[in-house]
Amino acid sequence: AQSVTQLGSHVSVSEGALVLLRCNYSSSVPPYLFWxxxxxxxxxxxxxxxxxxxxxxxxxxxxxxxxxxxxxxxxLTKPSAHMSDAAxxxxxxxxxGGSYGKLTFGQGTILTVHP
Amino acid sequence: xxxxxxxxxxxxxxxxxxxxxxxxQTKGHDRMYWYRQDPGLGLRLIxxxxxxxDINKGEISDGYSxxxxxxxxxxxxxxxxxxxxxxLYFCATSERGSGQPQHFGDGTxxxxx
Numbered sequence: 001a002q003s004v005t006q007l008g009s010h011v012s013v014s015e016g017a018l019v020l021l022r023c024n025y026s027s028s029v030p031p032y033l034f035w036x037x038x039x040x041x042x043x044x045x046x047x048x049x050x051x052x053x054x055x056x057x058x059x060x061x062x063x064x065x066x067x068x069x070x071x072x073x074x075x076l077t078k079p080s081a082h083m084s085d086a087a088x089x090x091x092x093x094x095x096x097g098g099s100y101g102k103l104t105f106g107q108g109t110i111l112t113v114h115p
Numbered sequence: 116x117x118x119x120x121x122x123x124x125x126x127x128x129x130x131x132x133x134x135x136x137x138x139x140q141t142k143g144h145d146r147m148y149w150y151r152q153d154p155g156l157g158l159r160l161i162x163x164x165x166x167x168x169d170i171n172k173g174e175i176s177d178g179y180s181x182x183x184x185x186x187x188x189x190x191x192x193x194x195x196x197x198x199x200x201x202x203l204y205f206c207a208t209s210e211r212g213s214g215q216p217q218h219f220g221d222g223t224x225x226x227x228x
Contacts, residue, residue, distance in 0.1 A: 009155060032214035043119070043205055043219035044158075051214040090157060094214060101146050101165075101209045102173070103217060105157035 002027040002093045006106035014114050019063075019078040021109050023091030026072065032094035033074045034103065035065055039087045047089075050074060061085070086113045118142045121206050121220035129228050134193040136223050138206030144218070145211055147189040149173075149181060152203040152222075161204075164189055165211075196227045 007022040025031055032051050036044040048059025055067045065076045074091060088110045095102040119140045128134055138147065145166050150158040160173030162181040170181060178200060182190045193200055203224050207217040 004157075034216060036219075041221070043221045044207075044217075045219070046216045049214065049216055101211075101215055101217070102148075102160060102163060103158075105159075107155055107157045 002031065002095065002104050004091050004093050004104055004106035006089075006091050006109050008109055009107060010110045010112065012112040012114065013081045015083055016080050019076070019081045019085065019111065021076040021089050021091075021111065023065075023074045023076065023106060024072055025074060025091070025093045027093055033065075033067065034092045034094070035059065035063070035074075035076050036090045036092065037061075037087045038090065038108075044090060047076070081111075081113045083113050083115065086111055119206060119208055119218055119220035121204075121223050123223060124221065125224045127226045127228065128196055130197055132196050132227075134196050134225065136191045136204055136206075136225070138189045138191070138220060140187050140189075140206075140208045140218075142208055142218060143186075144208035145186065146209045146215075147183065148207040148209075148217060149179075149189070149191045150205045150207065151175070151200075152205060158205065161191065193225075198227050201225060201227045 003026040005024045034049045035047040038044050048057045050067045058064045063078045088108050091106040092103040122137045148163045149161040152158045164183045180192045205222050206220045209215045209217045
């Protein structure tokens with residue numbers, strides 16, 4: 001069975017600083033991986049996804065993530081944080097083979113951006 | 116209009132009551148899912164459906180039931196609500212095929228007193 005661990009339930013950065021949100025996964029087959037963002041009182045919105053086409057994946061709002069098989073990681077980064085990036089972020093892995101479409105989510109990381 | 120619509124957005128009710136949360140979608144997706152979100156636990160899958168005739172239990176289905184009335188509609192019921200079912204509930208949809216992302220509604224905040 002697959003699993004996801006997000007290191008750090010809260011991350012705080014200054015506006016303009018690098019954002020790094022960590023995600024490690026466990027899967028017995030090559031995974032499909034996703035990052036979602038949740039703003040207050042809203043549902044989850046897809047930031048980006050990894051489906052084996054390229055190890056560096058670019059998403060919306062300037063975010064990107066790099067798939068590292070040797071480290072079983074899929075960390076999310078953004079070079080310069082904006083106040084509008086404050087939200088909760090979720091990493092997710094698809095079920096084995098991806099054919100059933102089920103996702104297993106990490107615990108979430110709340111990102112705070114200080115002026 | 117939202118592609119995935121959940122009703123109601125907020126609900127407060129009492130222990131023992133039967134509750135139905137509804138989800139409808141205009142995306143034309145076959146697959147639909149129900150999750151609950153609790154602080155510090157992320158989202159956990161309750162039920163999922165691949166089409167009208169297909170219903171499957173997820174990770175935490177006890178105390179819940181679902182109905183897929185049509186391709187576009189997927190309802191979640193709590194037969195006899197209990198306080199530890201207080202949570203934020205999300206419906207999601209996806210297309211068929213491997214690696215497809217899920218598309219979420221805005222959630223229903225349910226409080227059981």
